[in-house]
Every structure is written in structure tokens, then in C-alpha cells.
Amino acid sequence: QSALTQPASVSGSPGQSITISCTGTSSDVGFYNFVSWYQQRPGKVPKLLIYEVTYRHLGVSDRFSGSKSGNTASLTISGLQADDEADYYCNSKTSSTTWAFGGGTKLTVL
Amino acid sequence: VQLLESGGGSVQSGGSLRLSCAASGFTFGNYVMSWVRQAPGKGLEWVATINGRGVDTFHADSVKGRFTVSRDNSKSTLFLQMNSLRAEDSAVYYCTKDAFGGIVTNDFDVWGQGTLVTVSS
Numbered sequence: 001q002s003a004l005t006q007p008a009s010v011s012g013s014p015g016q017s018i019t020i021s022c023t024g025t026s027s028d029v030g031f032y033n034f035v036s037w038y039q040q041r042p043g044k045v046p047k048l049l050i051y052e053v054t055y056r057h058l059g060v061s062d063r064f065s066g067s068k069s070g071n072t073a074s075l076t077i078s079g080l081q082a083d084d085e086a087d088y089y090c091n092s093k094t095s096s097t098t099w100a101f102g103g104g105t106k107l108t109v110l
Numbered sequence: 111v112q113l114l115e116s117g118g119g120s121v122q123s124g125g126s127l128r129l130s131c132a133a134s135g136f137t138f139g140n141y142v143m144s145w146v147r148q149a150p151g152k153g154l155e156w157v158a159t160i161n162g163r164g165v166d167t168f169h170a171d172s173v174k175g176r177f178t179v180s181r182d183n184s185k186s187t188l189f190l191q192m193n194s195l196r197a198e199d200s201a202v203y204y205c206t207k208d209a210f211g212g213i214v215t216n217d218f219d220v221w222g223q224g225t226l227v228t229v230s231s
Binding site for chain 2 (some may be wrong): 034036038040045046047048051052057087089091093097098099100101102103104
């Protein structure tokens with residue numbers, strides 16, 4: 001069981017926007033600004049999209065954005081494209097010495 | 111920038127394995143390095159992290175006391191010593207690099223291709 005909770009799946013049509021949530025507690029997501037997001041396409045290694053809650057990694061499309069409110073971090077993908085179909089994972093610092101990933105969210109582009 | 115893992119394989123429950131990760135294309139000693147694993151068909155799990163100088167190490171509760179992360183900066187190589195292996199340790203183990211030098215942020219910007227560890231009971 002992951003310390004961070006993500007929806008198992010989300011879906012959207014091309015051109016739409018979707019948001020994936022990552023819910024923790026006041027001791028992890030709510031306390032630290034070390035939340036990152038990763039995209040993993042089938043058969044590929046994960047790719048860093050967002051770090052420290054809101055910063056886009058080099059070369060990442062500005063269609064991807066991150067935010068946080070209270071104990072929940074969110075990844076928003078705007079202008080959905082077929083190529084965005086993948087698994088998405090959040091990662092957060094959970095204590096002074098530990099980190100954890102969320103369980104992952106499968107994004108389906110309809 | 112490249113990370114190349116090795117050392118995976120099949121082992122019986124209770125056995126040991128030592129994973130290695132050879133790094134190239136960047137100043138290895140300037141970066142925090144980590145191991146992340148993924149069981150077949152499952153999600154990502156953070157395993158262990160070590161700072162650039164190798165002084166500070168961090169391990170997930172699920173492997174604490176059984177796994178040890180270390181590094182040899184003179185050889186640009188990261189290691190994971192895995193003892194008392196269990197069936198639930200079966201996974202692809204990825205070597206990862208932090209995006210930024212300095213403090214531990216665990217923003218993993220470079221990933222190796224992974225090495226498969228299979229533990230049979």
C-alpha cells in the first residue's frame with residue numbers, strides 16, 4: 001500500500017485537460033515541497049516531468065503543470081494528445097529520511 | 111549521460127546479490143544517486159539514496175537492515191548490496207541520478223534501463 005494515493009485511472013479526449021491527484025498527509029505532501037511527477041510509457045523507463053511541486057523539467061512541454069493544495073498535489077495535462085497515454089507517478093519526501101511514490105495512474109486518451 | 115546497471119539475476123529466498131551501476135557523461139561525485147524498483151506489472155518503489163560524498167544514506171523501511179547502498183566515486187559506480195532476499199524483492203531495479211547537485215531532492219532525471227532480480231521461494 002502506497003503512502004501516497006493516486007486514482008488508478010483517468011481518461012480524457014484529445015484536446016481536453018485532465019488532472020491527476022496525489023494525496024498524502026500533513027507530514028509528507030502537506031509539509032514538504034519535494035513533490036515530483038513522472039511519466040512512464042509502456043515498456044519504457046520513467047521520465048521526470050515536474051519537480052519541487054511546480055517546476056517543469058528541461059524539455060518538458062508547457063502542457064504539463066504541477067500544483068499543490070494542502071495535502072494534495074496535482075498534475076494537470078492540458079491539450080491532451082494521444083502520445084500522453086501512459087502511467088503517471090507522483091513522488092514525495094515523506095520524512096527527513098524517506099521518500100515514497102504514489103501507486104500510479106493510468107491515463108487513457110479516448 | 112548514461113547509467114548502466116548489472117548484477118541482477120535469479121536467487122533463492124534468503125540469498126544475496128550485489129547490483130552495480132556504472133555512470134558516465136557527468137561528474138558522478140557531484141550528484142545524489144538512488145535505486146528505485148518496479149515489480150512486474152506494478153508501480154514504482156523508492157529503495158535507497160546516497161549523497162554525493164557517500165556519507166549520508168537513506169533506505170526504505172521495506173529494505174532497511176537488509177539492503178545497503180554505497181558508491182565508489184573513483185570508479186563512478188553505484189552499488190546496492192541486497193541480503194536476506196525475499197520473494198517480494200523481485201523487481202526491475204533502476205539506478206537513478208538526481209537532477210541537481212547538492213542536497214538530496216530525489217528528482218530523478220536520468221534512469222538506467224534496469225536489471226531484473228528474481229527471488230524464488
